[in-house]
Amino acid sequence: MLQRLFATRDRAERFYERQVVDHLTPHMREFVARQEMVFVGTSDASGNCDTTFRAGPPGFVRVLDGRTLMYPEFRGNGVLASLGNILENPHLSLLFVDFFDDLVGLHVNGAATITTAYDAARRHGLADEDMTAPGRRAERWVKVEVEEAYIHCSKHIPLLVRQDRRQRAPEGRRPAGDDYFGVGQVKARPVERAREKAGKTAG
Template identity: 80%
Template sequence: MGQHGPYDGQGEEHLPGSRGEHVLQSLFATRERALRFYDRQVVDHLTPEMQEFVARQEMAFIGTSDAEGNCDTSFRAGPPGFVRVLEPAKLIYPEFRGNGVLASMGNILENPHISMLFIDFYDDLVGLHVNGSATITTAYDAARRHGLADEDRTAPGRRADRWVVVEVEEAYIHCSKHIPRLVRQDRRSGAAQGRRPAGEDYFGVARMRAPGKEPEGAGRSAE
Protein backbone atom coordinates (compact mmCIF):
# COMPACT_ATOMS: atom_id res chain seq x y z
CA MET A 1 0.00 0.00 0.00
CA GLY A 2 1.00 3.62 -0.36
CA GLN A 3 1.42 6.24 2.30
CA HIS A 4 -1.46 8.66 1.93
CA GLY A 5 -3.09 8.49 5.35
CA PRO A 6 -6.24 6.77 6.61
CA TYR A 7 -9.41 6.55 4.59
CA ASP A 8 -11.71 9.45 5.51
CA GLY A 9 -14.76 8.59 3.43
CA GLN A 10 -14.02 11.16 0.74
CA GLY A 11 -12.95 10.67 -2.87
CA GLU A 12 -10.36 8.28 -4.25
CA GLU A 13 -7.59 10.86 -3.94
CA HIS A 14 -7.94 10.54 -0.16
CA LEU A 15 -7.64 6.76 -0.09
CA PRO A 16 -4.60 4.99 1.31
CA GLY A 17 -2.56 3.04 -1.19
CA SER A 18 -1.40 3.57 -4.74
CA ARG A 19 -3.35 4.42 -7.87
CA GLY A 20 -2.35 0.98 -9.15
CA GLU A 21 -4.07 -0.87 -6.33
CA HIS A 22 -7.19 1.28 -6.78
CA VAL A 23 -7.29 0.41 -10.49
CA LEU A 24 -6.97 -3.30 -9.72
CA GLN A 25 -9.64 -3.10 -7.04
CA SER A 26 -12.04 -1.85 -9.70
CA LEU A 27 -10.85 -4.37 -12.27
CA PHE A 28 -11.19 -7.35 -9.92
CA ALA A 29 -14.31 -6.08 -8.12
CA THR A 30 -12.70 -5.87 -4.68
CA ARG A 31 -13.33 -2.17 -4.09
CA GLU A 32 -15.97 -2.60 -1.38
CA ARG A 33 -13.78 -5.01 0.59
CA ALA A 34 -10.83 -2.66 0.21
CA LEU A 35 -12.85 0.32 1.42
CA ARG A 36 -13.91 -1.61 4.51
CA PHE A 37 -10.29 -2.50 5.20
CA TYR A 38 -9.12 1.11 4.74
CA ASP A 39 -11.90 2.36 6.98
CA ARG A 40 -11.54 -0.20 9.76
CA GLN A 41 -7.84 -1.13 9.81
CA VAL A 42 -5.59 1.61 8.35
CA VAL A 43 -4.37 4.37 10.66
CA ASP A 44 -1.66 7.03 10.48
CA HIS A 45 -0.14 6.22 13.87
CA LEU A 46 0.49 3.28 16.18
CA THR A 47 -2.46 2.45 18.41
CA PRO A 48 -1.71 1.39 22.02
CA GLU A 49 -2.18 -2.24 20.94
CA MET A 50 0.27 -1.75 18.04
CA GLN A 51 2.79 -0.14 20.37
CA GLU A 52 2.60 -3.08 22.76
CA PHE A 53 2.96 -5.48 19.82
CA VAL A 54 6.12 -3.73 18.54
CA ALA A 55 7.62 -3.69 22.04
CA ARG A 56 7.65 -7.50 22.23
CA GLN A 57 8.87 -8.26 18.71
CA GLU A 58 12.31 -9.80 18.13
CA MET A 59 12.50 -9.29 14.38
CA ALA A 60 11.41 -6.98 11.59
CA PHE A 61 11.61 -7.03 7.80
CA ILE A 62 12.74 -3.70 6.36
CA GLY A 63 11.89 -2.55 2.82
CA THR A 64 13.66 0.40 1.16
CA SER A 65 14.41 1.59 -2.36
CA ASP A 66 16.85 3.96 -3.97
CA ALA A 67 16.02 7.12 -5.90
CA GLU A 68 15.25 5.09 -9.04
CA GLY A 69 12.91 2.70 -7.24
CA ASN A 70 15.27 -0.30 -7.08
CA CYS A 71 14.10 -2.21 -4.00
CA ASP A 72 15.87 -4.00 -1.19
CA THR A 73 14.38 -6.02 1.66
CA SER A 74 16.46 -6.70 4.73
CA PHE A 75 16.06 -8.35 8.12
CA ARG A 76 16.66 -6.92 11.56
CA ALA A 77 16.55 -8.77 14.86
CA GLY A 78 17.26 -8.23 18.50
CA PRO A 79 15.82 -8.80 21.95
CA PRO A 80 12.19 -7.77 22.53
CA GLY A 81 12.00 -3.99 22.35
CA PHE A 82 14.98 -3.50 20.03
CA VAL A 83 12.57 -1.45 17.90
CA ARG A 84 11.28 1.27 20.19
CA VAL A 85 8.19 3.41 19.96
CA LEU A 86 9.11 6.99 20.79
CA GLU A 87 5.68 8.45 20.11
CA PRO A 88 2.46 7.10 18.57
CA ALA A 89 3.71 8.26 15.18
CA LYS A 90 7.44 7.72 15.64
CA LEU A 91 9.68 4.73 16.26
CA ILE A 92 13.40 4.05 16.13
CA TYR A 93 15.59 1.00 15.52
CA PRO A 94 19.36 0.40 15.77
CA GLU A 95 21.76 -0.33 12.93
CA PHE A 96 24.62 -2.58 14.02
CA ARG A 97 27.88 -3.30 12.27
CA GLY A 98 27.26 -5.70 9.35
CA ASN A 99 28.91 -6.54 6.03
CA GLY A 100 29.74 -2.91 5.29
CA VAL A 101 27.41 -2.64 2.28
CA LEU A 102 24.91 -0.38 4.10
CA ALA A 103 22.21 -1.08 1.51
CA SER A 104 19.22 -0.06 3.61
CA MET A 105 20.73 3.16 4.93
CA GLY A 106 22.13 3.94 1.48
CA ASN A 107 18.63 3.72 0.07
CA ILE A 108 17.23 5.87 2.87
CA LEU A 109 19.83 8.51 2.04
CA GLU A 110 18.37 8.71 -1.49
CA ASN A 111 14.73 7.91 -0.75
CA PRO A 112 13.25 8.20 2.77
CA HIS A 113 10.24 5.94 2.13
CA ILE A 114 10.44 2.83 4.28
CA SER A 115 8.26 -0.18 5.03
CA MET A 116 8.49 -2.38 8.10
CA LEU A 117 6.78 -5.73 8.63
CA PHE A 118 6.60 -7.26 12.09
CA ILE A 119 5.30 -10.84 12.36
CA ASP A 120 4.57 -12.78 15.52
CA PHE A 121 5.39 -16.33 14.45
CA TYR A 122 5.25 -17.74 17.98
CA ASP A 123 2.12 -16.71 19.84
CA ASP A 124 -0.64 -14.71 18.13
CA LEU A 125 0.29 -15.45 14.49
CA VAL A 126 -0.42 -11.92 13.32
CA GLY A 127 1.56 -9.20 11.57
CA LEU A 128 1.83 -5.42 11.55
CA HIS A 129 2.74 -3.26 8.56
CA VAL A 130 4.30 0.12 9.28
CA ASN A 131 5.04 2.50 6.41
CA GLY A 132 6.62 5.90 6.77
CA SER A 133 9.55 8.20 6.25
CA ALA A 134 13.00 7.40 7.64
CA THR A 135 16.01 9.44 8.69
CA ILE A 136 19.41 8.28 9.91
CA THR A 137 20.86 9.56 13.15
CA THR A 138 24.04 8.94 15.11
CA ALA A 139 24.28 7.03 18.37
CA TYR A 140 25.24 10.29 20.08
CA ASP A 141 22.21 12.11 18.71
CA ALA A 142 19.89 9.20 19.59
CA ALA A 143 21.19 9.28 23.16
CA ARG A 144 20.91 13.08 23.39
CA ARG A 145 17.47 13.44 21.82
CA HIS A 146 15.78 10.22 22.79
CA GLY A 147 17.72 8.99 25.83
CA LEU A 148 18.88 5.82 24.06
CA ALA A 149 22.17 4.17 25.00
CA ASP A 150 24.17 2.81 22.06
CA GLU A 151 24.62 -0.61 23.65
CA ASP A 152 23.53 -2.97 26.44
CA ARG A 153 19.86 -1.97 26.72
CA THR A 154 19.17 -2.66 23.05
CA ALA A 155 21.30 -5.75 22.44
CA PRO A 156 23.81 -6.76 25.12
CA GLY A 157 27.33 -6.85 23.72
CA ARG A 158 26.42 -5.11 20.46
CA ARG A 159 27.06 -1.46 19.73
CA ALA A 160 24.64 0.49 17.55
CA ASP A 161 26.62 2.46 14.96
CA ARG A 162 23.55 4.39 13.81
CA TRP A 163 19.83 4.58 14.52
CA VAL A 164 16.98 4.95 12.05
CA VAL A 165 14.03 7.12 13.05
CA VAL A 166 10.74 6.34 11.30
CA GLU A 167 7.90 8.84 11.11
CA VAL A 168 4.81 6.64 10.84
CA GLU A 169 2.45 7.49 7.99
CA GLU A 170 0.47 4.28 7.75
CA ALA A 171 -0.04 1.22 9.96
CA TYR A 172 -2.30 -1.78 9.44
CA ILE A 173 -2.72 -5.44 10.28
CA HIS A 174 -1.36 -8.45 8.39
CA CYS A 175 -3.90 -11.18 9.09
CA SER A 176 -2.93 -14.54 10.54
CA LYS A 177 -3.94 -16.59 7.50
CA HIS A 178 -0.99 -18.70 6.29
CA ILE A 179 1.46 -17.40 8.93
CA PRO A 180 3.28 -20.53 10.14
CA ARG A 181 3.73 -21.20 13.82
CA LEU A 182 7.41 -21.44 14.68
CA VAL A 183 9.12 -22.83 17.76
CA ARG A 184 11.98 -21.03 19.48
CA GLN A 185 15.14 -23.09 19.48
CA ASP A 186 18.68 -22.59 20.72
CA ARG A 187 20.82 -21.49 17.75
CA ARG A 188 23.52 -23.96 18.81
CA SER A 189 21.18 -26.94 18.39
CA GLY A 190 21.35 -26.81 14.57
CA ALA A 191 24.85 -28.26 14.37
CA ALA A 192 23.91 -31.04 16.77
CA GLN A 193 21.16 -32.08 14.37
CA GLY A 194 23.56 -32.29 11.45
CA ARG A 195 22.34 -29.10 9.80
CA ARG A 196 24.79 -27.45 7.42
CA PRO A 197 26.37 -24.40 9.14
CA ALA A 198 25.09 -21.14 7.64
CA GLY A 199 28.50 -19.59 7.08
CA GLU A 200 29.47 -16.64 4.91
CA ASP A 201 29.58 -18.75 1.73
CA TYR A 202 26.43 -20.77 2.38
CA PHE A 203 25.22 -20.13 -1.18
CA GLY A 204 28.57 -20.88 -2.84
CA VAL A 205 29.17 -17.50 -4.46
CA ALA A 206 32.76 -17.15 -3.18
CA ARG A 207 33.62 -20.67 -4.36
CA MET A 208 32.12 -19.93 -7.76
CA ARG A 209 34.31 -16.82 -8.10
CA ALA A 210 37.50 -18.42 -6.82
CA PRO A 211 40.54 -17.99 -9.15
CA GLY A 212 40.63 -20.68 -11.83
CA LYS A 213 37.06 -21.76 -11.16
CA GLU A 214 34.86 -21.68 -14.25
CA PRO A 215 31.33 -20.56 -13.33
CA GLU A 216 28.64 -23.13 -13.89
CA GLY A 217 27.00 -22.68 -17.27
CA ALA A 218 30.02 -20.96 -18.80
CA GLY A 219 30.31 -21.75 -22.49
CA ARG A 220 26.83 -23.17 -22.73
CA SER A 221 24.44 -21.86 -25.30
CA ALA A 222 21.18 -20.36 -24.13
CA GLU A 223 18.23 -22.71 -24.21
Protein backbone atom coordinates (compact mmCIF):
# COMPACT_ATOMS: atom_id res chain seq x y z
CA MET A 1 0.00 0.00 0.00
CA LEU A 2 2.70 2.49 0.96
CA GLN A 3 4.69 1.60 -2.15
CA ARG A 4 1.70 2.60 -4.26
CA LEU A 5 1.05 5.70 -2.15
CA PHE A 6 4.63 6.95 -2.47
CA ALA A 7 5.14 5.66 -6.02
CA THR A 8 8.04 3.35 -5.10
CA ARG A 9 6.50 0.05 -6.16
CA ASP A 10 8.57 -0.38 -9.35
CA ARG A 11 11.78 0.41 -7.50
CA ALA A 12 10.86 -1.98 -4.67
CA GLU A 13 10.04 -4.79 -7.09
CA ARG A 14 13.40 -4.34 -8.79
CA PHE A 15 15.06 -4.64 -5.38
CA TYR A 16 13.12 -7.82 -4.55
CA GLU A 17 14.01 -9.36 -7.91
CA ARG A 18 17.70 -8.46 -7.85
CA GLN A 19 18.71 -8.54 -4.19
CA VAL A 20 16.42 -10.68 -2.01
CA VAL A 21 17.09 -14.43 -1.77
CA ASP A 22 15.81 -17.20 0.51
CA HIS A 23 19.26 -18.49 1.45
CA LEU A 24 22.81 -17.31 2.09
CA THR A 25 24.88 -17.02 -1.06
CA PRO A 26 28.58 -18.02 -0.91
CA HIS A 27 29.54 -14.32 -0.61
CA MET A 28 27.03 -13.85 2.23
CA ARG A 29 28.38 -16.91 4.03
CA GLU A 30 31.93 -15.57 3.77
CA PHE A 31 30.75 -12.15 4.99
CA VAL A 32 29.02 -13.59 8.08
CA ALA A 33 32.02 -15.80 8.86
CA ARG A 34 34.26 -12.77 9.46
CA GLN A 35 31.87 -10.51 11.36
CA GLU A 36 32.44 -9.60 15.01
CA MET A 37 29.00 -8.17 15.76
CA VAL A 38 25.33 -8.46 14.87
CA PHE A 39 22.13 -6.62 15.80
CA VAL A 40 19.26 -8.95 16.73
CA GLY A 41 15.58 -8.02 16.45
CA THR A 42 12.80 -10.01 18.11
CA SER A 43 9.23 -9.46 19.31
CA ASP A 44 6.89 -11.26 21.65
CA ALA A 45 3.50 -12.73 20.80
CA SER A 46 1.87 -9.29 21.18
CA GLY A 47 4.34 -7.59 18.85
CA ASN A 48 6.35 -5.79 21.54
CA CYS A 49 9.82 -5.41 20.01
CA ASP A 50 13.33 -5.73 21.35
CA THR A 51 16.59 -5.01 19.56
CA THR A 52 19.88 -6.12 21.05
CA PHE A 53 23.54 -6.38 20.14
CA ARG A 54 25.70 -9.48 20.11
CA ALA A 55 29.47 -9.62 19.63
CA GLY A 56 32.32 -12.11 19.73
CA PRO A 57 35.47 -13.13 17.92
CA PRO A 58 35.34 -13.05 14.09
CA GLY A 59 32.89 -15.66 12.91
CA PHE A 60 31.21 -16.14 16.28
CA VAL A 61 28.00 -16.48 14.26
CA ARG A 62 28.42 -19.95 12.72
CA VAL A 63 27.17 -20.62 9.21
CA LEU A 64 26.14 -24.28 9.08
CA ASP A 65 24.97 -24.16 5.48
CA GLY A 66 23.24 -21.83 3.05
CA ARG A 67 19.98 -21.96 4.99
CA THR A 68 21.11 -22.28 8.60
CA LEU A 69 23.25 -20.31 11.02
CA MET A 70 23.74 -20.27 14.78
CA TYR A 71 24.92 -17.67 17.26
CA PRO A 72 25.89 -18.10 20.93
CA GLU A 73 24.16 -16.62 23.95
CA PHE A 74 26.61 -15.71 26.70
CA ARG A 75 25.89 -14.91 30.34
CA GLY A 76 24.15 -11.52 30.58
CA ASN A 77 21.94 -9.52 32.93
CA GLY A 78 19.50 -12.39 33.42
CA VAL A 79 16.57 -10.66 31.69
CA LEU A 80 16.74 -13.01 28.66
CA ALA A 81 14.56 -10.65 26.62
CA SER A 82 15.49 -12.00 23.20
CA LEU A 83 15.22 -15.64 24.22
CA GLY A 84 11.90 -14.98 25.92
CA ASN A 85 10.57 -13.39 22.75
CA ILE A 86 11.79 -16.29 20.62
CA LEU A 87 9.83 -18.74 22.81
CA GLU A 88 6.65 -16.76 22.05
CA ASN A 89 7.43 -15.73 18.48
CA PRO A 90 10.20 -17.43 16.47
CA HIS A 91 10.46 -14.70 13.82
CA LEU A 92 13.86 -13.04 14.13
CA SER A 93 15.92 -10.50 12.19
CA LEU A 94 19.69 -10.17 12.11
CA LEU A 95 21.60 -7.17 10.80
CA PHE A 96 25.33 -7.56 10.19
CA VAL A 97 27.21 -4.33 9.42
CA ASP A 98 30.85 -4.10 8.37
CA PHE A 99 31.89 -0.68 9.68
CA PHE A 100 35.60 -1.25 9.14
CA ASP A 101 36.35 -2.61 5.67
CA ASP A 102 33.57 -3.04 3.12
CA LEU A 103 31.04 -0.57 4.60
CA VAL A 104 28.10 -2.78 3.73
CA GLY A 105 25.42 -4.62 5.66
CA LEU A 106 23.49 -7.86 5.41
CA HIS A 107 19.91 -8.46 6.57
CA VAL A 108 18.93 -12.01 7.49
CA ASN A 109 15.34 -12.84 8.47
CA GLY A 110 14.29 -16.25 9.65
CA ALA A 111 12.80 -18.57 12.24
CA ALA A 112 14.73 -19.14 15.46
CA THR A 113 14.95 -21.94 17.98
CA ILE A 114 16.97 -22.19 21.20
CA THR A 115 19.31 -25.05 22.00
CA THR A 116 21.86 -25.87 24.70
CA ALA A 117 25.61 -25.66 24.20
CA TYR A 118 25.82 -29.43 24.62
CA ASP A 119 23.18 -30.06 22.00
CA ALA A 120 24.79 -27.57 19.60
CA ALA A 121 28.05 -29.49 19.85
CA ARG A 122 26.42 -32.93 19.60
CA ARG A 123 24.05 -32.18 16.72
CA HIS A 124 26.06 -29.66 14.73
CA GLY A 125 29.65 -30.66 15.35
CA LEU A 126 30.77 -27.50 17.11
CA ALA A 127 34.00 -28.24 18.96
CA ASP A 128 34.68 -26.94 22.45
CA GLU A 129 36.80 -24.11 21.08
CA ASP A 130 33.82 -23.02 18.95
CA MET A 131 31.80 -22.49 22.11
CA THR A 132 34.03 -19.83 23.61
CA ALA A 133 34.89 -16.16 23.29
CA PRO A 134 37.71 -14.57 25.30
CA GLY A 135 36.77 -15.06 28.94
CA ARG A 136 33.28 -16.35 28.11
CA ARG A 137 31.54 -19.61 27.36
CA ALA A 138 28.24 -19.97 25.53
CA GLU A 139 25.39 -21.04 27.81
CA ARG A 140 23.07 -21.76 24.87
CA TRP A 141 22.79 -21.17 21.13
CA VAL A 142 20.13 -19.75 18.83
CA LYS A 143 19.61 -21.60 15.56
CA VAL A 144 18.20 -19.55 12.67
CA GLU A 145 16.56 -21.06 9.61
CA VAL A 146 17.07 -18.44 6.90
CA GLU A 147 13.95 -17.20 5.09
CA GLU A 148 15.25 -13.96 3.56
CA ALA A 149 18.67 -12.42 3.03
CA TYR A 150 19.47 -9.12 1.35
CA ILE A 151 21.97 -6.27 1.25
CA HIS A 152 21.98 -3.10 3.35
CA CYS A 153 23.65 -0.53 1.11
CA SER A 154 26.72 1.41 2.21
CA LYS A 155 25.35 4.91 1.62
CA HIS A 156 25.05 5.99 5.26
CA ILE A 157 27.28 3.44 7.02
CA PRO A 158 30.07 5.31 8.87
CA LEU A 159 33.68 4.24 8.58
CA LEU A 160 34.98 3.26 12.01
CA VAL A 161 38.52 2.57 13.17
CA ARG A 162 39.39 -0.32 15.46
CA GLN A 163 40.96 0.79 18.73
CA ASP A 164 42.11 -1.01 21.85
CA ARG A 165 39.24 -0.49 24.30
CA ARG A 166 41.74 -0.52 27.15
CA GLN A 167 43.15 2.79 25.98
CA ARG A 168 42.33 5.73 28.21
CA ALA A 169 39.01 7.41 27.45
CA PRO A 170 39.07 11.10 26.50
CA GLU A 171 39.29 13.38 29.52
CA GLY A 172 35.91 14.31 30.94
CA ARG A 173 33.99 11.38 29.49
CA ARG A 174 31.81 9.51 31.93
CA PRO A 175 32.82 5.88 32.50
CA ALA A 176 30.43 3.42 30.84
CA GLY A 177 29.32 1.72 34.03
CA ASP A 178 25.99 0.25 35.10
CA ASP A 179 24.50 3.69 35.82
CA TYR A 180 25.82 5.51 32.75
CA PHE A 181 22.33 6.84 31.97
CA GLY A 182 21.52 7.90 35.53
CA VAL A 183 18.71 5.40 36.07
CA GLY A 184 19.86 4.66 39.61
CA GLN A 185 19.43 8.32 40.56
CA VAL A 186 15.96 8.46 39.03
CA LYS A 187 14.89 5.27 40.80
CA ALA A 188 16.27 6.54 44.10
CA ARG A 189 14.27 9.79 44.14
CA PRO A 190 10.82 8.28 44.89
CA VAL A 191 12.38 6.18 47.63
CA GLU A 192 14.09 9.22 49.13
CA ARG A 193 10.86 11.26 48.97
CA ALA A 194 8.94 8.42 50.65
CA ARG A 195 11.53 8.28 53.42
CA GLU A 196 11.37 12.05 53.90
CA LYS A 197 7.58 11.92 54.04
CA ALA A 198 7.67 9.05 56.51
CA GLY A 199 10.15 10.97 58.65
CA LYS A 200 7.95 14.09 58.72
CA THR A 201 4.90 12.00 59.61
CA ALA A 202 6.75 10.29 62.42
CA GLY A 203 7.93 13.64 63.74
